[in-house]
Amino acid sequence: MTLGWAQAAGGEAVRGRRTLTEAIRRATAVGQRWTTAMSEMLLGRALLLPKAADSAAAAAGSAAAAPDSAAAAEESPAPAPDSAAAAEESPAPAPDSAAAAEGSAGDPEWALAALRRAVALFVAEDDVGNVLACLFTGAQALLAAGRREEGVLLAVSVERRAARRGIFPGAADPAGSAALAGVDTSGIDPLDETAMITMLGTGPR
Secondary structure, three states: OHHHHHHHHOOOHHHHHHHHHHHHHHHHHOOOHHHHHHHHHHHHHHHOOOOHHHHHHHHHHHHHHOOOHHHHHHOOOOOOOOHHHHHHHOOOOOOOHHHHHHOOOOOHHHHHHHHHHHHHHHHHOOOHHHHHHHHHHHHHHHHHOOOHHHHHHHHHHHHHHHHHOOOOHHHHOHHHHHHHOOOOOOOOOOOOHHHHHHHHHOOOO
C-alpha cells in the first residue's frame, strides 16, 4: 500500500496503481477491511495525479527500451517472452480496482469509483477521520470531472466538519488542497456527513 503510493507520487504512475491494486486484492483476500479502504483511497488519489505523470513514465520506459545504434550493433536483442510466460508473470487483478490500475492518470470517474469503495469501508470501520479524508479527495475528483458546484460544496462541508474535530484533511492530501486553493466558499451552507457521502456516491452529471 505505502509502496504503491510512493511509486505513483514519485512519477511511476502505472506501476504505483498496479501495486495499489495488488494491495487491495491481498487485503481483501485476508479480510483486512481497513487496509483495503486505505489502498482504495490512495488509488483514487493516484488516479487524480496529472496525466503528465503517465506521459513521463511512458517516455522514460521508451527511452530505456530503445538501445542506441552502437549498442545495437554489438548486442543481439533479447528474445521476447512467449504469451504463456507473460501470463504467469502477470499478477491476478483485483475485482473492480483492476481496470483502474490500467487506466490513465487524471481520470476523475475512475478516482470517484475508488473513493466510493473506500468511504463505504471506512464507514463500516467507524473511521471518521478517513471518511473525511476520502470525501476531501472526492471534492477534488468532482472538480476534475467538471462538477464544480458539487466539488466546492463538498470541500467546504468536509473542511468545516473536520475543523470541529481538529482534523485537517488537506494536510495528508496536498494535491487536493492545491486543486481547491482560491475557490470562493462564501455563502455556502455545508452538508451533514450523510449528505456528503450521498453526493460522492452519485454518478456522473
